[in-house]
Amino acid sequence: MRINHNIAALNTYRQLNSASTGQAKSMEKLSSGLRINKAGDDAAGLAISEKMRGQIRGLDMASKNAQDANSLMATAEGALNETHDILQRMRELAVQSSNDTNTSADRSEIQKEISQLIEETDRIASTTEFNTKKLLNGASGLKVSDGTQIANASSGPSTKQGTYSVDVTSATLADFAKTGTATGATASATVEGAGTLTVNGVDISVASTDSYQDLADKINSSVSGVVADFEGAGSTFRIRTADVGASQSLSVTEGADIIAALDYTSGGTPLAATGSNASGLTAGNFGAGATLTYDGNDVKVNGGNADGLTFSLKDTTTDTNITVNGSLSFHIGANEDQTMNVSINAMDSTSLGIKGVDVTTTTGAESAISTINDAIESVSAERSKLGANQNRLEHTINNLGTSSENLTAAESRIRDVDYALAA
The missing domain is CATH 1.20.1330.10 (f41 fragment of flagellin, N-terminal domain)
Structure with a gap:
């Protein structure tokens, strides 16, 4: 029997403290x-x-x-x-x-x-x-100062904020692929004669009693991507592509003299025309190193401050601006x-x-x-x-x-x- 130290009591006390601590932790976890x-x-x-x-x-x-x-x-x-x-x-x-x-x-x-x-x-x-x-x-x-000159303007992810000058008065708009414009025919005038007119590989039968309007209607209903109309004041019969641009092409061959002032009879050289893209804008206006890509009247800026900017040319009357603000x-x-x-x-x-x-x-x-x-x-x-x-x-x-x-x-x-x- 030891007088100074009660080992059993100390052990019990330690175990009690440990149990109390463990119980307190468990209660803390359970309550929270x-x-x-x-x-x-x-x-x-x-x-x-x-x-x-x-x-x-x-x-x-x-x-x-x-x-x-x-x-x-x-x-x-x-x-x-x-x-x-x-x-x-x-x-x-x-x-x-x-x-x-x-x-x-x-x-x-x-x-x-x-x-x-x-x-x-x-x-x-x-x-x-x-x-x-x-x-x-x-x-x-994006804001355009004159939407009558350009349309469908859109910026790209690399386009920097700023105002860009578009000198449309220096530009040339894209053109159709088309026949010559010297026929001088009115809508009611009768064609030169009967025969077969071949437009982009499609044969069109023309009677001697057909008017130029009749011929235009036949072309418009028969040939996809081609339009026959009267240019200017309506006094010049014209065959053209529906869209403009260098990718457009037109071929016209006559089996006999059908269209006034145009002679593409059998054995002659058929008319082979191509359209043109727009051109003439100053690339430097869009930042150093900028170049322009044209597709018809659509313009895309490559490089420079306006990289990725796109727009379409509509007119060449007045220079305009495109302002790109933050998105x-x-x-x-x-x-x-x-x-x-x-x-x-x-x-x-x-x-x-x-x-x-x-x-x-x-x-x-x-x-x-x-x-x-x-x-x-x-x-x-x-x-x-x-x-x-x-x-x-x-x-x-x-x-x-x-x-x-x-x-x-x-x-x-x-x-x-x-x-x-x-x-």
Whole structure:
């Protein structure tokens, strides 16, 4: 028997303390639901868990960002839907005004509605906004100073911000592949004689009683990609390709003298014409080292500050500018630089080229149809771009949700308590 030390009591006391500590830890875990409540519980596990928590919360916020971005683009696209309706009505009015059943007074009344529709297009472009941010004024995309000279302008991912001068007055527009223009035939005039006219390999039977309009109708209905019409004031019969550019070709052979002033009879050399691409723009205006690629009237800038900028030439009357502003950046990931950029081009009447549309004359109304067609194409391209990005964001949101769910499950296995073990 020892007097100074009660070993049995000390052992009991130690075991009691150990049990109390273990019980306290288990109660802490059970009450909090966490296996790791402090760094001492599992230092490495805590570090891994906190990194995962940062990712999870970042993914959840990125999902919200993507939803907000989707809402912004839906707002812009919805406004452009109304712009489309306006342009379709303007085109309808232009077709109406081009008919000579209308008097000058009638066309003046039609012009009143056209003018109001142009003003409404500008109002939509200047007032459409999301969270006070203007969407259709070109502040987050591209703006053209004169849409009557160029159309369908679009920047690329490498295009730097800035204003680029387009010297269209120095340019030559692309041309069709076409027959000569010296026939001098009117629509009602009778062809030179009967025979077979072969256009791009398609044989067309022509009667001696056919008028040039009859011949034009036969060509238009028989030969794909070729148009027969009357150039200028309608006094010159012409056969041309439907599109312009160096890729267009036309071959015409006559089995007998059919078309006035053109002699491609059997044994003669058939007409073999090719179109031409646009040319003449100053590449240096787009930055040092820039080169231009032409495809018909479509122009693409390669290299320089404006690398990736594309546009189509419409007219060569007045030099114009293209201003490229910064795009909208949407943060759609949990980490740095996980973003997507979307530009929304200006959709006002000046950028669309409809500012000066005038249907008070037959000639003006006819010209307005093509001008409005170009504007409709520009709005369609913008809406398609927005729709494609919206569809992309739907997948982004789904992916972010899946990633957040899986990371949450992984973080739970590290940090949450297992109630069956409570350890």
